[in-house]
Amino acid sequence: MWTANPYCVDCGKLTDFPNGFELDHEIPVEDGGSEDDSNLRVRCVWWEHGKKCGCHEAKTQREKRAAGR
Incomplete structure (x- = not known):
């Protein structure tokens, strides 16, 4: 998937x-999302001071807030 985009x-x-992105379920x-490629997206990720950063982490945090987790 990464090689395509x-x-x-x-x-x-x-x-x-291999370390600048993670495949993320859209x-x-x-929440009912599938495991197939049509539901996977490349999202950037990196580490700063032992903390995960990037768009994948930001999306995860938004989802947690929306779900009240």
């Missing part, structure tokens, strides 16, 4: 292989 779906950043599996 290595850019973050949210910010458009060109991501590095619709979380626990």
Whole structure:
């Protein structure tokens, strides 16, 4: 999937292989999203001072807030 489009779906950043991105479920599996490629997106990720950063982490935090987790 990364080789087809290595850019973050949210910010458009060109991501590095293999540690500059994570495949993320657009619709979380626990919310009914599928495990197939049509539900996966490349989202940027990096670590700063031991903390995960990037669009994947930001999306995860938004989903947690929306679900009250």
